[in-house]
Amino acid sequence: MGDRVEKAVACFREGFTCSQAILSTYGSELGLERTMALKAASVFGAGMGRLGEVCGAVTGALIVIGLKHGQTEVKDKETKEKAYALVRDFADRFRTREGTLLCRELLGCDLATPEGMATARQKGYFTERCPRFVREAAEILEDVL
Numbered sequence: 001m002g003d004r005v006e007k008a009v010a011c012f013r014e015g016f017t018c019s020q021a022i023l024s025t026y027g028s029e030l031g032l033e034r035t036m037a038l039k040a041a042s043v044f045g046a047g048m049g050r051l052g053e054v055c056g057a058v059t060g061a062l063i064v065i066g067l068k069h070g071q072t073e074v075k076d077k078e079t080k081e082k083a084y085a086l087v088r089d090f091a092d093r094f095r096t097r098e099g100t101l102l103c104r105e106l107l108g109c110d111l112a113t114p115e116g117m118a119t120a121r122q123k124g125y126f127t128e129r130c131p132r133f134v135r136e137a138a139e140i141l142e143d144v145l
Contacts (some may be wrong), residue, residue: 005138017045022060028066046111047103057137
């Protein structure tokens, strides 16, 4: 378990977004080539393109759940429901640890504004808080998968 968790955190610390760190780490094991994972996840960082919505680490993890457990046939409602249940389980666990799924609430500032971005950089949120969210998302993902 620890290897993939540490790999995801290292990927984030390298400079990739939280969503890229999660999806590129886990996606390659599920048939998604790393470069494509990085591209696909690139727009989900900072709560979906700095909108402050759902944390990118969470979004990346949900895509991984879909890659592993997602529905591929319209009539396969059982698989769809199982995947949805895993998503709810993941979200509940992350929310229990952090209180929210929303980036702006996790960081306590709005990255969509210059002021919010300046606050996050000045206070070291990207080096202190965000790696923790990546780690937690990866740890929960390890258990959920």
